[in-house]
Amino acid sequence: MSDSSPPRKSQLALDFKSATLYALRVVLHSNDTTELISALAQRMRDAGSFFENEPVVIDANLVEQAVDWAALIQALRDHNLHPVGVVALGANLDSAMACGLPSVDLANPAPRPTSAPVADKDVPVVAPPSSKEEKTVVPMAPAIPEVAPAAMVINRQLRSGQRIYARNTDLIVIGAVGQGAEIIADGNIHVYGPLRGKAMAGARGDTSARIFTTQLDPELVAIAGVYRVIETRLDPSLLNQPTIVQLDGDQLKITALGK
Structure with missing residues (x-):
């Protein structure tokens, strides 16, 4: 039996590809x-x-x-x-x-792996070598099979109008986040430089996420949707200082590093 359907073109006018949307x-x-x-x-x-x-x-x-x-x-x-x-x-x-709104499923994503200190007994111990024996190492405990996604690292300054979103992981920015720039992460945010723009950690509801920066002077900070707009200058103990932003109940808490 012959196939009378027209031959397929090598390139069609459209194609389907996966996409990640932030909403x-x-x-x-x-x-x-x-x-x-x-x-x-x-x-x-x-x-x-x-x-x-x-x-x-x-x-x-x-x-x-x-x-x-x-x-x-x-x-x-x-x-x-x-x-x-x-x-x-x-x-x-x-x-x-x-009214034209499709039904969507906002099922909670799988929780991100949490870290915990290694027990002393699981830390490899090196015995001091003698003149007659080689250095010996006590074997480590079996590795945990689940590995968290690698953090997204941005090694440049972010200027007004630029936006970075780290999906399912932490975001590390090595450089300044300028006014008008936006950084978003499902996990923690680390800024090694001035944070002068807007930062949202725990974007998909991770209330344990935090924002760390070496120089805090932001327009807006948010954790898991709880946000604070910085309309007046921060307290001198926090302004342009190394700080941590985290949730305390349903309120944002900003504290100086080391305090």
């Missing part, structure tokens, strides 16, 4: 449209341009009452945010999909 999750705690629009405006004022032009997924799992999706979608677009999906249940999911 904000907008979590609703109310269905009141006025309250939502007011809270959105406040958040965007606080964050400046940090979230502008970002894709967002609206999470309405905590809301049982009906949401005015059309008004909420328009409010997000008015702030240069781009709704790309929804997480919701029942009638709210149906009405959101009717």
